[in-house]
Amino acid sequence: MSVPGQATHSRRSTEQRAARRQVLIGLTWVSPWLFGAGLFVFAPMAMSLYYSFTDYPLLEPPLWSGLDNYKRMFSDPTFLRVVWNTTAYAAVSIPLFTIVALILAGVLAKTGRMSSFYRACVFIPTLVPLIASAMVWMWLFNGEYGLINKLLAMISIRGPAWIVDRNWVLPSMVIMSVWGVGQGVVIYVAAMQDVPKQLYEAARIDGMGTVRQFIHVTLPMISPAILFNVIALTIAAVQVFAVPSVMFRRPDGQNPAGHYYTMYLYENAFVYGNMGYASAMAWMQLLVVLLLTALLLFAGRRLVHYARV
Amino acid sequence: MSNASPKPGARSRLKGVYFHIAMLLVSLVFLAPLVWMLSTSVKPEDQAASGEIHLLPTPPSSVFAQAADNYSAVWNDRTIRFPLYLRNTLIVAILGVVGMTLSSAVVAYGLSRVQWRGRGVVFFLVLATMMIPFPVLMVPLYIIFRELGWTGTLKPLWVPAWFGNAFNIFLLRQFFMTIPPQLDEAARLDGCSHWSIFWRIILPLAKPALAVVALFHFIYVWNDFVGPLIFLTDRDQFTLALGLQLYQSQSGNTPWNLLMAASALMISPLVVLFMLTQRTFVQSASTEGLK
Amino acid sequence: MGTPASTYELTRRAAVGAMAAAAAGYAILGPRGTQEIPRGRVVLDYWEKWTRHEGDAMERVVSDFNKSQDRIFVRYLVVSDIGQKSLVSIAGSRPPDIIGLYAFNVPPYAEMGAIIPMDELAPRAGVRMENYAPGVREVMRYKGGWWAMVNTAGSIALYYNRSAFRDAGLDPDRPPRTIAELDAAHARLLRTDSRGALERVGFLHREPGWWSWLWAYHFGGRIFDEASGRALLDSPENIRAMEWMQGYARDLGLDRIKIFAESFGNYFTPENPFLTGKVGMIVQGPWIANLINAFKPDLDYGVAPFPTVHGEAGSSPVGLIDTDVLVIPRGAKHPEAAMEFIAFTQRQDMTERLATAHCKPSPLTSVSAEFLAGHPNRGIGVHYDILRSDRAFVPPRTRVWQQFKDEFDSVVQRMWRLEVPAAEALPRLQVRVQSLIDQAADQQFRRHGGADPAPGGAA
Numbered sequence A: 001m002s003v004p005g006q007a008t009h010s011r012r013s014t015e016q017r018a019a020r021r022q023v024l025i026g027l028t029w030v031s032p033w034l035f036g037a038g039l040f041v042f043a044p045m046a047m048s049l050y051y052s053f054t055d056y057p058l059l060e061p062p063l064w065s066g067l068d069n070y071k072r073m074f075s076d077p078t079f080l081r082v083v084w085n086t087t088a089y090a091a092v093s094i095p096l097f098t099i100v101a102l103i104l105a106g107v108l109a110k111t112g113r114m115s116s117f118y119r120a121c122v123f124i125p126t127l128v129p130l131i132a133s134a135m136v137w138m139w140l141f142n143g144e145y146g147l148i149n150k151l152l153a154m155i156s157i158r159g160p161a162w163i164v165d166r167n168w169v170l171p172s173m174v175i176m177s178v179w180g181v182g183q184g185v186v187i188y189v190a191a192m193q194d195v196p197k198q199l200y201e202a203a204r205i206d207g208m209g210t211v212r213q214f215i216h217v218t219l220p221m222i223s224p225a226i227l228f229n230v231i232a233l234t235i236a237a238v239q240v241f242a243v244p245s246v247m248f249r250r251p252d253g254q255n256p257a258g259h260y261y262t263m264y265l266y267e268n269a270f271v272y273g274n275m276g277y278a279s280a281m282a283w284m285q286l287l288v289v290l291l292l293t294a295l296l297l298f299a300g301r302r303l304v305h306y307a308r309v
Numbered sequence B: 001m002s003n004a005s006p007k008p009g010a011r012s013r014l015k016g017v018y019f020h021i022a023m024l025l026v027s028l029v030f031l032a033p034l035v036w037m038l039s040t041s042v043k044p045e046d047q048a049a050s051g052e053i054h055l056l057p058t059p060p061s062s063v064f065a066q067a068a069d070n071y072s073a074v075w076n077d078r079t080i081r082f083p084l085y086l087r088n089t090l091i092v093a094i095l096g097v098v099g100m101t102l103s104s105a106v107v108a109y110g111l112s113r114v115q116w117r118g119r120g121v122v123f124f125l126v127l128a129t130m131m132i133p134f135p136v137l138m139v140p141l142y143i144i145f146r147e148l149g150w151t152g153t154l155k156p157l158w159v160p161a162w163f164g165n166a167f168n169i170f171l172l173r174q175f176f177m178t179i180p181p182q183l184d185e186a187a188r189l190d191g192c193s194h195w196s197i198f199w200r201i202i203l204p205l206a207k208p209a210l211a212v213v214a215l216f217h218f219i220y221v222w223n224d225f226v227g228p229l230i231f232l233t234d235r236d237q238f239t240l241a242l243g244l245q246l247y248q249s250q251s252g253n254t255p256w257n258l259l260m261a262a263s264a265l266m267i268s269p270l271v272v273l274f275m276l277t278q279r280t281f282v283q284s285a286s287t288e289g290l291k
Numbered sequence C: 001m002g003t004p005a006s007t008y009e010l011t012r013r014a015a016v017g018a019m020a021a022a023a024a025g026y027a028i029l030g031p032r033g034t035q036e037i038p039r040g041r042v043v044l045d046y047w048e049k050w051t052r053h054e055g056d057a058m059e060r061v062v063s064d065f066n067k068s069q070d071r072i073f074v075r076y077l078v079v080s081d082i083g084q085k086s087l088v089s090i091a092g093s094r095p096p097d098i099i100g101l102y103a104f105n106v107p108p109y110a111e112m113g114a115i116i117p118m119d120e121l122a123p124r125a126g127v128r129m130e131n132y133a134p135g136v137r138e139v140m141r142y143k144g145g146w147w148a149m150v151n152t153a154g155s156i157a158l159y160y161n162r163s164a165f166r167d168a169g170l171d172p173d174r175p176p177r178t179i180a181e182l183d184a185a186h187a188r189l190l191r192t193d194s195r196g197a198l199e200r201v202g203f204l205h206r207e208p209g210w211w212s213w214l215w216a217y218h219f220g221g222r223i224f225d226e227a228s229g230r231a232l233l234d235s236p237e238n239i240r241a242m243e244w245m246q247g248y249a250r251d252l253g254l255d256r257i258k259i260f261a262e263s264f265g266n267y268f269t270p271e272n273p274f275l276t277g278k279v280g281m282i283v284q285g286p287w288i289a290n291l292i293n294a295f296k297p298d299l300d301y302g303v304a305p306f307p308t309v310h311g312e313a314g315s316s317p318v319g320l321i322d323t324d325v326l327v328i329p330r331g332a333k334h335p336e337a338a339m340e341f342i343a344f345t346q347r348q349d350m351t352e353r354l355a356t357a358h359c360k361p362s363p364l365t366s367v368s369a370e371f372l373a374g375h376p377n378r379g380i381g382v383h384y385d386i387l388r389s390d391r392a393f394v395p396p397r398t399r400v401w402q403q404f405k406d407e408f409d410s411v412v413q414r415m416w417r418l419e420v421p422a423a424e425a426l427p428r429l430q431v432r433v434q435s436l437i438d439q440a441a442d443q444q445f446r447r448h449g450g451a452d453p454a455p456g457g458a459a
Helices: A002-051 A068-074 A077-108 A115-127 A130-140 A147-154 A166-179 A182-193 A197-205 A210-238 A242-247 A261-271 A275-308 B008-041 B060-075 B082-112 B119-129 B134-147 B155-163 B166-177 B182-189 B194-205 B207-223 B226-231 B240-252 B256-276 B278-289 C007-029 C052-068 C082-091 C103-112 C134-140 C162-167 C179-189 C236-252 C254-262 C288-295 C335-345 C348-358 C369-373 C380-388 C401-416 C422-448
Strands: C042-048 C072-078 C098-102 C149-152 C157-161 C198-203 C279-284 C301-304 C324-327
Touching: A002 A275, A002 B082, A002 B119, A002 B134, A002 B155, A068 A077, A068 A275, A077 A115, A077 A166, A077 A182, A077 A210, A077 A261, A077 B008, A115 A182, A115 B008, A115 B256, A130 A147, A130 A166, A130 A242, A130 B008, A130 B240, A130 B256, A147 B008, A166 A242, A182 A210, A197 A210, A210 A275, A242 A261, A242 B240, A261 A275, A261 B134, A261 B226, A261 C082, A261 C401, A275 B134, B008 B060, B008 B256, B060 B082, B060 B256, B082 B119, B082 B155, B082 B166, B082 B194, B082 B207, B082 B240, B082 C007, B119 B166, B134 B155, B134 B226, B155 B226, B166 B207, B182 B194, B194 B207, B207 B240, B207 B256, B207 B278, B226 B240, B240 B256, B256 B278, B256 C007, C042 C052, C042 C082, C042 C335, C052 C072, C052 C288, C052 C335, C052 C348, C072 C335, C082 C098, C082 C103, C098 C103, C098 C335, C103 C134, C103 C324, C103 C401, C134 C149, C134 C380, C149 C335, C149 C348, C157 C162, C157 C380, C162 C179, C162 C301, C179 C198, C179 C279, C198 C236, C198 C254, C236 C254, C236 C401, C236 C422, C301 C380, C335 C348, C348 C369, C401 C422
Parallel strands: C042 C072, C042 C098, C198 C279
Antiparallel strands: C098 C324, C149 C324, C157 C279, C157 C301
């Protein structure tokens, strides 16, 4: 009994030693990320969690203030306004972006001589850096000399003062985001090309037209890609910053309709010097992103599952 | 579909013509903003701000002279120094791309080609960090870089790239997983170390994926606005994104034709790169779909 | 991978390679930012907001200073969003040695301990408070300490287009003195085209809209009481002033204004609407004369104090003093040397040269005859009157001014668009702004037990 036991034991310990060695090797390979993420992601997260419970002016050390920063948000009208603006932007732009991307992808998924050209045309706008696209669209949206209003004038419509008029700020932002739809199109085209051809054959035998094939075969088959893309879009929309901070900034101050969450967070941190409050806003944002992602995954899993039955 | 039509070929050809007309229109809509940008950038100021729509300046023969005027005015501006900002952006981009590609590949190797307990946990952590919004890190990163004495230098913009990035690691790991394991088993029998397997077998096979990561990071650097905005103070260190914003906001004194010329200058390297590497580009964009 | 590389593929790769090589070459050999620094000198970094001709004038002062001695070398660096960037750099312990800020930055910076006091440094370098015009002294002092040096002084006045006045049948030698007269002149100057679109207006509050808060002062009120730390946004004067502004939006028609305003060129261009005659009267600082001289030298303009509701102008007009200041940030490595440079800029010949280049009055009490005689701004006398007036005012001096102003601007925009009546919006804004002030005071108290920023205490 003792002999086999010892053998097992020693074998196990050799195995354990080998396993430990493997862990060591693995850790060595991933150490750059572990170190980098520790220093540039996890430590900052912990720090900002702590700061969010402090009063922390830019030039002085943080001072514990409990839940003050979190309480303050709900009585801060500017905070409530940026939350509203950001929510409205996400709620309108994400569905529209997705629908347009899906339609274009459905049309462009067929391989043909011209469709790679069309795909390139749709994709090129996504290359334009945000700041540059903000400049270009400011010019297009100019109420007097902008191309859009000039074209509208040709059909006798007097266009609005897009980025000045509070009612047109949201449409301006949405139009710009749809201009960048190429990102989504490319993803969906790639997903559509992976859909097995037999499924379409079967659908055709069932007498389905092109549109019904798209709805009943294509969409369910690429639903994981849609879900992933919608999550990515949501995370991005919640953080929208560069474009509106350039487009809606005027000599007489920021256009309140074009004031978004991350902009106000940035102003609190680096303009007003309320780093504690900014940190609390950042954690609120993180929680919302996590919550939305979980919700989308939950809803998405059911939808994706349902479609595949 | 009806099969009563006597000439199905003609009909579908006609449908095809309609389709292409529609698609050409759609393409035009997508390209129009950039075309208009270029058009504005080769006009004199008074023609840029006029009520009519012309693609070329009047007289059209003045287009080259006017383009030269506008673009050289942007390039040679004394206070907003685009040549300098281009250099800074390139420094950040080159150092960042090299670091990002290398480090992400190393980490991805550890997450795909080495068997070890805890690998799943680390991979999950990597994926989880993809969801963290940058604003959560903004304030503490500023403080960390300040303690390191890096604010006011380009370091905060490229050093972190040397530690990999969740998305790129994920992308490379997925690719490394598709490489048959027999390859490194054979190499291991020949006495190769992990490092030489990585260096001699995996990296050469993964060139397309590495190109995607490099391209991604390059575009990211070209695009990045928040990072430079927070970490740079000295105007001599600005990147193109900040420079362009500065050019526009500078007491609001930049005419539209010059602003469009500056924007075109900033966009052009990316478009050229796109023309040259279209396949990699489209591939890189589609990998975001978690194929 | 499997297919043999075509020639196209090869040229494509060669092109990418060439681009990468060119990029690397440019990154290594490309232009550099820093100027040549003479050896063996103390180097001071001076951050300033001015560019172009205004910057050139200051750079000449800097280079004169560098030539005048051989111990100190000042580097002139242009920084945008200077108030914010400076704060971040001071917090980052990497501040420059001298910063050119705006007057309204001084109280918040002093409260935060971001700048060092000059009470002892300045006299040692030979600069005395008595050298400065009385209105200017108020900008330099805060809560008993001396925090900043004024390098150019500005005051805000009414600029009007005399040819437009003549054209509209108004007397160009009699600018409006009361708000009612301003309204009347505006009505006369108003011109529309056949479709009813605006061609010219007399006055537009939002053009350029830089001081959206100052109307209350011309209606006999103010928006902040420094002694008690109370915002006065819901005062009857401020409500009346904002209702007056809303009246313009209502009468001119919002849609018409929006379209009209988008035809305005940017401020620093020949398309500036005052220069093109689209707006007949604007509220502006003396520097606009530079624009006029550069782009439209034949523009016949006049300058007067901005009207008040009662119009008892006389020798002490109501007007905003808006100046640029030089400060030494906390953590600056060579405060003595920095002060030596600042003192150099405050010499009468230097201030006058700079003021001439900026078209502004000089901040000093003693003014040379040549300076006044050769001044490029024909309304300089009016700016001096405001600077010396006992009814001149400075921007509200509170630590939270930046946020105060941002909140105010955003409400002004909403009021201007007639989304909310002034009488309803301002009391709400008052509560909001007061809570910001109180909160800052409360935080200050918890930290420092209510002590004022003492001169010398923060160093």
